[in-house]
Structures are given as structure tokens and as C-alpha cells.
Amino acid sequence: MSSNIFTYGSLMFPEVWEKVVRGKYRSTQAVAPDHARFAIRGETYPGMVTAPGQTVAGVVYFDVTPDDVAALDIFEGTPYRRDVLQVRLAGGETLAADTYIYLDTAQLADAPWEPDAFQMQRFLDTYCRDKLA
Known part of the structure; x- marks a missing residue:
């Protein structure tokens, strides 16, 4: 079963997304209500956590295949947990999407x-070197 994936950090950039997944997916801007995005000490990428009243802007990719979701799970690793949340698209409609919540606050x-x-x-150079071809 395919999934919508909300990205808010490195994966919202096509240069990174395309190194991790194999498929081509439609995408659009979206926001995750009641969440906040923070820098992680010593890293170039962020972590997102629940934060009532705040929003995080990102990109949602539609109908991502199970194989690519598995690749995303591996890429994100154990510091993150994939959860489902409701994101709001530019037109105001809401959509269920998986995203990666940072665990080591x-x-x-x-x-x-x-x-x-x-x-x-x-x-x-740090995280995608083996995927550069």
C-alpha cells in the first residue's frame, strides 16, 4: 500500500530525495500543524517534534511505494520514528501523511x-556519498 510522505528537512530537497528513493512522485508544499522543527546539535539536518500551536513548512510526496518507504525508513534510521499526521496543503485541504518524528530531544x-x-x-558528502553515481 502506498503512502503520502511529509518531509521537512533534507528530504524536501530533490537533490537528497532522489538519492534515497527510486520512484518519481508528485509533490506539493504542505505544513504540519502542531509541530516544530529544530536544528540538531552538530548536524546539518533537523528534527521535528510535537509542539501545539506551531507549524512546520515542508513538502508532501504522494503515493510513495512500500519499497521506497522502506528505503526512507533505513535512511532516517533509529533517531526517528515514522508516524502518521494530518498535513495541510496550500489549498487548505488536509491529508494524512507519514513523517519522521525525532526521538532524541x-x-x-x-x-x-x-x-x-x-x-x-x-x-x-556526509550522508549520500555511497548513493552518488
């Missing part, structure tokens, strides 16, 4: 993670 920085400051090349 002690590693979260006090500062939010900003997509505009994402260090793409550092991330690719």
Missing part, C-alpha cells in the same frame, strides 16, 4: 532549523 538545539541555511553539499 536532548540533541535538539534551541534554534529552529532554517531550510535556507541548509548545507546541501556537506549533507550529500
